[in-house]
Amino acid sequence: EVQLQASGGGLVQPGGSLRLSCAASGFIMDYYALGWFRQAPGKEREGVSCIDTSDGRTYYKASVDGRFTISSDHAKNTVSLQMINLKPDDTGRYYCVPHCGVVIDRSGKLTITTTYSGSWGRGTKVTVSS
Numbered sequence: 001e002v003q004l005q006a007s008g009g010g011l012v013q014p015g016g017s018l019r020l021s022c023a024a025s026g027f028i029m030d031y032y033a034l035g036w037f038r039q040a041p042g043k044e045r046e047g048v049s050c051i052d053t054s055d056g057r058t059y060y061k062a063s064v065d066g067r068f069t070i071s072s073d074h075a076k077n078t079v080s081l082q083m084i085n086l087k088p089d090d091t092g093r094y095y096c097v098p099h100c101g102v103v104i105d106r107s108g109k110l111t112i113t114t115t116y117s118g119s120w121g122r123g124t125k126v127t128v129s130s
Contacts, residue, residue: 001026002024002025002026002098002118002119003024003025003026003119003121004022004023004024004025004095004096004097004098004119004120004121005022005023005025005121006020006021006022006094006095006096006121006122006123006124007020007021007022007023007124008020008021008124009093009094009123009124009125009126009127010125010126010127011127011129012086012126012127012128013128013129013130014086014087014088014128014129014130015085015086016086016128017082017083017084017085017086018083018086018126019080019081019082019083020036020080020081020083020094020096020124020126021078021079021080021081022034022036022078022079022080022081022096023076023077023078024077024078024079024096024098025077032053032098032099033050033051033052033053033054033098033099033100033101034050034051034053034072034079034096034097034098034100035047035048035049035050035051035070035096035097035098035100035112035114036048036049036050036070036079036081036094036095036096037094037095037096037097037112037114037120038090038092038093038094038095038126039092039093039095039123040089040091040092041092043092045095046061046112047061047100047111047112047113047114048060048061048064048068048081048094048112049061049064049068049070049081049112050070050100050101050102050112051070051071051072051079051100053072053074053079056072058070059102059110059112060110060112061110061111061112062109062110063089064083064090067083067084067085067086068081068082068083068084069081069082070082079096081094081096083126086126086128087128088128088129089128090126090128091126091127091128091129092125092126093123093124093125093126094123094124094125094126095120095121095123095124096121097114097116097118097120098114098116099114099115099116100112100113100114100116101113101114101115
């Protein structure tokens with residue numbers, strides 16, 4: 001059974017930093033792309049970042065590129081999201097899921113997606129507020 005446990009969220013002031021961690025079990029990370037998604041109150045869920053753990057390629061939503069860094073630790077079967085210079089718009093519940101991918105439209109806009117249909121777990125709440 002695939003299980004994903006996200007942690008590390010909290011309340012932080014604008015400009016602050018947080019590091020989210022996701023412990024994966026039930027599958028070997030080496031063979032999957034893992035991603036972070038978030039959902040703000042009253043808004044649709046959106047992809048934030050995706051890492052192809054087989055070769056380390058990373059992808060980011062435009063609004064977080066340069067501020068967020070995704071990484072994976074194969075020995076620990078974890079994926080992390082380092083977030084700096086946080087903004088109020090980064091507020092939301094963050095989830096990690098496997099099977100992420102990217103879609104790039106004709107304008108060059110990158111969207112992070114997932115085909116994962118299992119449980120997303122409880123996620124971890126991030127609140128950016130002064």
